[in-house]
Amino acid sequence: MSSLSGKVQTVLGLIEPSKLGRTLTHEHLTMTFDCSYYPPPPCYEAISKEPIMMKNLFWIQKNPYSHKENLQLNQEMEAVREELLNFKAKGGGALVENTTVGISRDVKTLKWFAEETGVHIISGAGFYVDATHSPETRAMSVEQLTDVLTNEILHGADGTTIKCGVIGEIGCSWPLTESEKKILQATAHAQAQLGCPVIIHPGRHPSAPFQIIRVLQEAGVDISKTVMSHIDRTILDKKELLEFAQLGCYLEYDLFGTALLHYQFNPDIDMPDDNKRIRRVRLLVDEGYEDRILMAHDIHTKHRLMKYGGHGYSHILTNIVPKMLLRGITENALDKILIENPKQWLTFK
Numbered sequence: 001m002s003s004l005s006g007k008v009q010t011v012l013g014l015i016e017p018s019k020l021g022r023t024l025t026h027e028h029l030t031m032t033f034d035c036s037y038y039p040p041p042p043c044y045e046a047i048s049k050e051p052i053m054m055k056n057l058f059w060i061q062k063n064p065y066s067h068k069e070n071l072q073l074n075q076e077m078e079a080v081r082e083e084l085l086n087f088k089a090k091g092g093g094a095l096v097e098n099t100t101v102g103i104s105r106d107v108k109t110l111k112w113f114a115e116e117t118g119v120h121i122i123s124g125a126g127f128y129v130d131a132t133h134s135p136e137t138r139a140m141s142v143e144q145l146t147d148v149l150t151n152e153i154l155h156g157a158d159g160t161t162i163k164c165g166v167i168g169e170i171g172c173s174w175p176l177t178e179s180e181k182k183i184l185q186a187t188a189h190a191q192a193q194l195g196c197p198v199i200i201h202p203g204r205h206p207s208a209p210f211q212i213i214r215v216l217q218e219a220g221v222d223i224s225k226t227v228m229s230h231i232d233r234t235i236l237d238k239k240e241l242l243e244f245a246q247l248g249c250y251l252e253y254d255l256f257g258t259a260l261l262h263y264q265f266n267p268d269i270d271m272p273d274d275n276k277r278i279r280r281v282r283l284l285v286d287e288g289y290e291d292r293i294l295m296a297h298d299i300h301t302k303h304r305l306m307k308y309g310g311h312g313y314s315h316i317l318t319n320i321v322p323k324m325l326l327r328g329i330t331e332n333a334l335d336k337i338l339i340e341n342p343k344q345w346l347t348f349k
């Protein structure tokens with residue numbers, strides 16, 4: 001048992017879990033996403049370099065990863081600060097900021113957001129997908145990687161004393177790479193040592209979450225403290241979803257607010273819209289998994305901020321919750337998904 005046992009670790013220090021309130025379990029407040037830039041076809045090269053304007057906004061919404069400026073969420077501190085105040089006014093209490101090494105984690109800015117807004121912010125330890133791993137990261141052993149992760153939680157991240165409160169999002173590609181596999185093993189070792197929460201970004205293939213859970217379990221992870229992110233774009237088949245749910249990790253529907261005609265990272269995937277996500281959550285509640293569901297928006301680009309006509313960080317509380325009630329998801333189930341499940345997950349064992 002560690003000294004963190006029974007507490008949640010925010011960027012401002014340890015708090016009692018009951019202080020969290022409604023919690024979004026997968027968001028980004030400051031990051032860059034250049035690693036996922038997707039060059040547009042030649043006829044759209046000019047538009048991809050324009051500033052964000054009303055006349056190109058629809059194109060950016062449909063091709064968010066082909067517009068370089070759109071990938072610089074770290075340039076929007078003031079807009080994000082305002083949104084966090086709005087999230088709080090709408091009944092929000094906390095969020096997990098999943099930015100890890102490779103997409104410009106900045107714990108100092110997270111601390112500033114927490115101080116300015118009073119929203120509890122939990123920062124993520126670890127590394128994003130293989131494409132962002134440095135040669136030094138690739139060269140590390142599982143033991144060395146485990147030390148990096150435990151240090152970010154026990155002593156501080158990015159050369160500061162600001163501590164992470166979860167491991168992840170740990171980035172995985174499809175197929176899983178050697179470097180990613182080592183980091184998953186280190187994640188399991190650090191999790192077992194500290195009793196901390198873990199959150200995973202799976203590769204874009206329905207088999208990816210199954211393989212990741214296998215690797216984590218073989219390395220000794222506590223599956224009940226593990227979140228599989230992006231279920232909405234990864235396991236679309238109902239039978240496969242229910243099979244995965246049986247494994248016992250948290251199932252996170254975290255792309256609320258997105259509606260893409262063409263998913264640039266994997267054209268085979270028809271990205272569901274919010275109504276489909278709501279039907280999936282209803283299905284999982286009906287099947288008895290209400291203790292295992294989490295929800296978020298995973299905002300990681302500018303165009304999803306209200307400043308640019310986007311849905312913002314309050315979309316779930318203001319728009320999705322009323323629609324879920326209308327579709328038969330009870331107030332009690334929603335309290336579990338938004339308050340109780342995040343609290344259980346984020347509390348150190």
Ligand SMILES: [Zn+2]
Pocket residue numbers: 026027028098169298300
């Ligand atoms: Zn994310």
